[in-house]
Amino acid sequence: MLMRVPAVLLGLTLVAPQNAPAPPPAQPSFTEWLSGVRAEAKTRGIKDATLDAALTGLEPLDVVIERDRSQAEIVQTLDRYLEQRVAATVVRTARQKRAEQAAVLKKVSAKYGVPPAILIAVWGLESNFGRFSGVRPTIQTLATLAYDPRRSAMFREELFDALSILDSGDVEPSAMRGSWAGALGQPQFMPSSFLLYAQDFDGDGKRDIWSSTADVFASIGNYLAAKGWTRDQTWGREVRVPETTLQAVAQTAPFQTEGCLARRQMTVPMTVTEWKKLGLRSRTGGPLPDADIPASLVSGVKRHFLVYPNYQAILEYNCVNAYALSVGLLADATGSGPAAATSTKSAAASKSSKGTKTSKGTKKKT
DSSP: OOOOOOHHHHHHHHHSOSSOOOOOOOOOOHHHHHHHHHHHHHHTTOOHHHHHHHHTTOOOOHHHHHHHHOOOOOOOOHHHHHHHHTOHHHHHHHHHHHHHTHHHHHHHHHHHOOOHHHHHHHHHHHHTTTTOOOOEEHHHHHHHHHHSGGGHHHHHHHHHHHHHHHHHTSSOGGGOEEOTTOOBTTTTBOHHHHHHHOOOOSOSSSOOTTTOHHHHHHHHHHHHHHTTOOTTOOOEEEEEOOHHHHHHHHHHSOBOOSSSHHHHTSBOOEEHHHHHHHTOEETTSOBOOOOOOEEEEEEOSSOEEEEOHHHHHHHHHOOOHHHHHHHHHHHHHHTTOGGGGOOOOOHHHHHHTTTOBOTTSSBOOO
16 A cells, blocks of 8 residues: 655655754853953964953953944945035145144155155045044954954954954053954054054154154055055046047956956056057046056946056055055145146156256156
């Protein structure tokens, strides 16, 4: 006699999982987890006294997780963003601060090859010209983010780097403060970047990016130089792209396909001369110079920019075109006028023009 299995039971039999995945292990308490951090930190050579001062009685900060979970997506055009970040009031402040800090800026620029105006612009955007260096206790902030499963591995490493900074004596635990994401001081360096790029420019034995303006500017300059900033070349320039040229641009210079979003919003590079032949003109409507420096086109709604290799160094600081263009434009407005920010020398042209000076002591710009 043929036995029939009810269809419902048959369906259940066929779809029932054969090997149910094991549930994830229960997360240890914060106290237990912190004991593991302490043990690993000791194996990395961090002193007991540093760990006692930094970790004793530490509790997670709920507000940090709230901020991490609730980052608002601000939908704003590039043109509007630039209008706000390079507003007249910001430019006035930047010029005032550049004048006040002229002596140290000159020394930092001479050592690292980054113009004073670029240093001021990055400083202004990162710290509101030194008014902000963060209020969150960094060790507590990073421990909170490292304990949270979402990006635990990344922030755990940053936590160990922050403990290493304390161990070096650069800053006291109570003074190590930054953003809710753990970025430190006026340059807003993550601890890993601090260890690589922070500088003691005033010679007091500490890399103080919280209160030493000399150390702040030198650290920014060192970072940009390490990321490829080339002395005596600028970041780029604003251009006009005639409507009749837009289609030719799309066909001749497509968007890049690799890198962060900002780089994928840039065209493949062509020389300035090639862009000139394609029909692009200067911001004022004049012809572009003939130059073989590579340049990519970045476009907003109505504004367009050719960006040069030094622009890539700014993107390494913050890989967002709105940010990098704000730095460049604010620097231009803070410098000695548009002529000081339109250099398009190639490396070869730069070598051939050594020693050629203008009345202001800077190399001629094209």
